[in-house]
Structure formats: C-alpha cells, structure tokens
Amino acid sequence: MSYAAAQALACALSLSPAMQAVVDFLKTWWVELVCGVVIVAAVPLVAGYVVLVERKLMADMQARLGPMRVGPHGLLQPIADAVKLLIKEDIIPRDADAFIFWFAPVISMVAALTSMGAIYFGPSFRVAQDINIGILFVIGVSSLGFLGVILGGWASNSHYSIIGALRSTAQLVSYETAGGLAIISALLLSGTLRVRAIVDAQADQHVWFIFLAPVAFFTYLVASIAETNRAPFDLPEAESELVAGYMTEYSGFRWALYFLGEYANMIVVASVATTLFLGGWLRPFSNVHWLDIPMGVLPGLLIGGLGVYCIYRAGKQPVKVQFGFMWAVALCCFGVALIYLVPWVVSPLRFAIPGLNGAFWFLLKVSGYIYVFMWLRFTLPRYRFDQLMHLGWYILIPLAIVNVFSVGVAMFLSSEFGWNRWLAVIVTTAFTLAVSVFLVRLHDKHATAASSASAVPSDSYAG
Amino acid sequence: MLDSILFYFFAGVAVLSAALMVTRRNALHSAVCLVSTLLAIAGIFLQLRAEFLFITQIILYVGGIMVLFIFVIMLVRLDAPIHQIRFRMQRFVAFLVVLALALEGVVILLLAHKLPGNGLLIQGSAPADKLPPNSEALAKSLFSDYLLPFEIASVLLLVAMVGAVVMAKSRKRTSES
Numbered sequence: 009m010s011y012a013a014a015q016a017l018a019c020a021l022s023l024s025p026a027m028q029a030v031v032d033f034l035k036t037w038w039v040e041l042v043c044g045v046v047i048v049a050a051v052p053l054v055a056g057y058v059v060l061v062e063r064k065l066m067a068d069m070q071a072r073l074g075p076m077r078v079g080p081h082g083l084l085q086p087i088a089d090a091v092k093l094l095i096k097e098d099i100i101p102r103d104a105d106a107f108i109f110w111f112a113p114v115i116s117m118v119a120a121l122t123s124m125g126a127i128y129f130g131p132s133f134r135v136a137q138d139i140n141i142g143i144l145f146v147i148g149v150s151s152l153g154f155l156g157v158i159l160g161g162w163a164s165n166s167h168y169s170i171i172g173a174l175r176s177t178a179q180l181v182s183y184e185t186a187g188g189l190a191i192i193s194a195l196l197l198s199g200t201l202r203v204r205a206i207v208d209a210q211a212d213q214h215v216w217f218i219f220l221a222p223v224a225f226f227t228y229l230v231a232s233i234a235e236t237n238r239a240p241f242d243l244p245e246a247e248s249e250l251v252a253g254y255m256t257e258y259s260g261f262r263w264a265l266y267f268l269g270e271y272a273n274m275i276v277v278a279s280v281a282t283t284l285f286l287g288g289w290l291r292p293f294s295n296v297h298w299l300d301i302p303m304g305v306l307p308g309l310l311i312g313g314l315g316v317y318c319i320y321r322a323g324k325q326p327v328k329v330q331f332g333f334m335w336a337v338a339l340c341c342f343g344v345a346l347i348y349l350v351p352w353v354v355s356p357l358r359f360a361i362p363g364l365n366g367a368f369w370f371l372l373k374v375s376g377y378i379y380v381f382m383w384l385r386f387t388l389p390r391y392r393f394d395q396l397m398h399l400g401w402y403i404l405i406p407l408a409i410v411n412v413f414s415v416g417v418a419m420f421l422s423s424e425f426g427w428n429r430w431l432a433v434i435v436t437t438a439f440t441l442a443v444s445v446f447l448v449r450l451h452d453k454h455a456t457a458a459s460s461a462s463a464v465p466s467d468s469y470a471g
Numbered sequence: 472m473l474d475s476i477l478f479y480f481f482a483g484v485a486v487l488s489a490a491l492m493v494t495r496r497n498a499l500h501s502a503v504c505l506v507s508t509l510l511a512i513a514g515i516f517l518q519l520r521a522e523f524l525f526i527t528q529i530i531l532y533v534g535g536i537m538v539l540f541i542f543v544i545m546l547v548r549l550d551a552p553i554h555q556i557r558f559r560m561q562r563f564v565a566f567l568v569v570l571a572l573a574l575e576g577v578v579i580l581l582l583a584h585k586l587p588g589n590g591l592l593i594q595g596s597a598p599a600d601k602l603p604p605n606s607e608a609l610a611k612s613l614f615s616d617y618l619l620p621f622e623i624a625s626v627l628l629l630v631a632m633v634g635a636v637v638m639a640k641s642r643k644r645t646s647e648s
Contacts, residue, residue, distance in 0.1 A: 033473065108499070139522065155541075174542070
C-alpha cells in the first residue's frame, strides 16, 4: 500500500482516530509486515523441504532411494506429510494438563519464528530494522522455545515425556553457556551487537570471522547441534530409550508445531552462525573487485542450470504426470533465474542486484550449515547422557572461555604491538588447541579413575 | 496512542499474571504465570527504549532462572501442597494490602486529569534514534564510572559460585564414605 493510496483511503472513509492510527501504523511499517508475513508463510514450507533433503541424504548414505512415490523423486512428499498431519486426530491424554498441553507447542513455534525477526536474510530482506541488540535478541528469544519443550513434557503426564523434558533442560543449561561464550568471541571481533554492522565489519576487515576465530566457530557448531536437540546430541528424543521424548504424547497438528519449531530453530542457529562467522550475505572473496561480475551472475546461472538439469531428468521419469511436474519445476527455476539475470540487462533494475545476490549467498550458507548438521546426524552415534554432560562442562565450556581470552589477546597483539594479524591468530589458536588437548587428556584420566573406583557410573539426570 | 495501548496491555498482563501466580495451587502453573509476568515487564522495558534491559530480562530471568525453577519444580512432589491451604495466618494482612492497593487505584483513576501530562494516556517516548544506544551507554558507565562496584560484584558472584561447587562436592564425598 503506497502512501498516496493509504491517504486517499483514509480521506474517503473519513476514519475515526483509532482507524487513523491503524492506517498510520500500516504506512510506517508495511515493509516489515510484508517481510514478516513472508517469513511466517515460508518457514513451514522450507522446513518440510529440509526434512525431504534430510530423508534423501539419509537414504543416500544408507544406499537406499528414500521417498520416491509422491511426485518425481518425492518432491511432493512434504505436502503429503503436511496434509496427513493436519487431518490426523488430535489426542489429548486424559490426565494431561489440558491447557499447558495445548499451549506448549505454540510457545516453541512462536519463539523460533519471533527470533527470526531480527535476522537479516539479505542486505534488505529483514523484519526488524537494524536493532541495537540484534544478535542478543535472536539468541534470547529463540532460547524461550525450550519453555515449550519443558512444559509440553510435563503436561503430557507421561514418564517418557518428563524424562525427555528433564534431559532437554539439563542440555540447554549446559550448552547455552558454551554457545554464548563462542558468540562472545565473534562479538569481540566485530565490536557491535547489530546484525547488519557485524556483517559490515567482516566486509571492512576483508575476512570472515571463521578464519579469525576457528575454535569459536567449532564450539558454536557443537553447541548449536546440542541446542537444537539433534543427533548426536538428541538425548531428549532418543527413540531407542524414550519413544519420542517430550513429544511422545503429541499427535497431529500439535506434533507438527513442535516439529516446525525444531526446524525453524535450526534455521535460526544456522543464520546466527552465518551472520557471525560465515560473512552473512557477503559473497566469497567480496573484496576482490574483478570477481564482481562473474560472482554476481553466478546465482542466476546456477539456478538456470538447475532448471536445465530438471529438464534432462524429466525425460527419465516413469510416469507422465511426473514428467509434467518435472517440467513445472524446471520452469520455476527458469523464472527465478530470470529474476536474477534481468537486472544485469535492464539498467533501471540494477538497484535490486545486491539484495537478490545477498539473499542467495545467505541462504546458500544457511543451507550448507544445515547440511553439515545432517552429515553429523547420519555418521555419529548418539552420546550417552553422562558423556554429553561431561563433554559440555569439562571440555566445551573451558575451551570456550580460553578461546574468548585467546581472541582478545590476538586482537590486542595486532592492534597494540603491531603483530601481523594472521601470526597473532595462529599463535593464539595454537594456544587454545594445546589447552583443549590438555583438557581432553585430563578428562580421560578422570574418567578412567572414576570408572575404576566405582563400577556403576553415577548418572543423576538420566532418570 | 499506540504507546498507551501497549503500556496498558503489558501492565495488565503483568498484574493479571502476577495475581494468578500467587493464587494457583499448582506450582508449575505459578511458574508459567511468573514467566508471563516477566515477559510483560520486559515489554515495558522495551517500551521505555531500554532494549538491553529487555533482552537481559528475557535471557536471564526467563531463559535462565525460570528454566531452573521449572527444573526443580518437576523434580519435587507436587501433589502434597496442592491439597493444603497455605498461609492461613496471612489472610488478614493480605486483605489489608489488597484493600490499600485497590484504594490507591481508585484514587489514581479519580485524579487522572490532575496528573502531569496527558492523564492516563502515555506521552510518546523519545524516538530511539535520538537517544544514545542503550547497551553502549550501559557498558560505558559500568566499565568507567562504576568499575569498582562492578568488580566487587563479580568477585562476590565468583565466591558464591565456588562456594556452591564446594558444597555440592563435599556432600557427595561424605555420602560415598
């Protein structure tokens, strides 16, 4: 709604003051509202397709085909799953605390979606304007999602659920500390909490922070896997022990809400990692200017190439419907590629190029981060609960604290003593790694001593 | 106008859920109401353009302290206190306090037009871009003007933490021996 149109509308209806306030509100905030609606509408769809990619990848690693029936190569499987979940019976156990049972999945979902409000998905695609506490807002609000997990587990009135919820709480408390300390390292380097300014700092310093604080990135990776309850840290919903953990009693739409919240949370942690460590929406080598045009055209060409590949695969589909669907996918790809490439030809549209390309690189990095999550899920066995706690408290948190110190020392050495930045980074990282090796060996010694002292390991949280 | 609506919304939620928090028999319901009170107060902080306090309130109180509260509540038996009437002696005092608060509310409503400013309507706060950035201002005063109190507080917290660890450890050792 443009300014003039809104004003005309207001005059025509000669609105009361309250309605006038609403119109004023819309006039000021319509960009934010549109972006917010886009995010809320797109996240369920994206989550569904992340699940599809995950199943396909799992199938590939286990030498299977994965979903193949619904649409070509299972491309419509997420839609079928969503429809199934929506029309399933919604069961509330008799002795459950009905209101909290009803409310808990909503908390999970709302927290994850709200925290996306402060993320910049590209230089211009964001909901909240550059707020002063940006990254803190994302972390703080997304951590509220755990209230949903805990309350849902308690309200189900089931042993599996409550043990899942307890584990989840303990895990949250342990790993949020490590994750927070890892974030502090990146914040030290950027010197601000504003999301936009963090990415700009990486552009100004000509380096992504993953290269200046590799240990912090690794710590954040581990902590974020634990915070999103994913394998190998998926103790709160370990199928072999707890059925489905805190979600055991949930079914249908409520279960879908939990599920969406979890995947939305994955997108949030991936976005935070991308912003802090992987250069946000900056393309690779963003300061090498002769790459401006090749790298700028690359997104459009890649998406167009995807369309060509779809046409190539369409000929191999067994059913005619799937052949047609593959063509439709190809045409969609060509449409998006056209949107990316047209501004290069039509000069009045040039202003759109940074926004489009920024969104492409940002989403590519986020997808890459989630892809690593999937690798880890299908290659590593699940931890035992006391191992998880030991890893968090004995190794990860001390490592993160030492790393904050190291990053500070590296910055001090290069700014005050004029050391080469890379020399300082290498020296301090070597120090951090030495400390971590020491910690691991110390922990091993403790663990063997403890296991020889008492045959039964004490495990107060496992239930 | 919008400021007034938001303020009364947050204030109403805070007061209502605080009242619910006291009156619920079930400890976990109380905890949920307390969470809602804390969130509403965070909203009021945000409305005062104190965004750092807002997010600290959420991270520390809701994300940290309340999670531990709920953790403890889930580990204790809840059925025993549900069937008891607690605080019987304090009923009279509570009645007096509520009476005083209600009187105060009535007086404020009656005298609203004499209050400075717009009466019960909140005057719009200063726009965020005219104020100094909140977290930077806080950090500056904390690390320059109030450095000594800040350090003393952090040492105190460290001592408390070490004390907690030592107490937890020694109990374990005695139970084993």
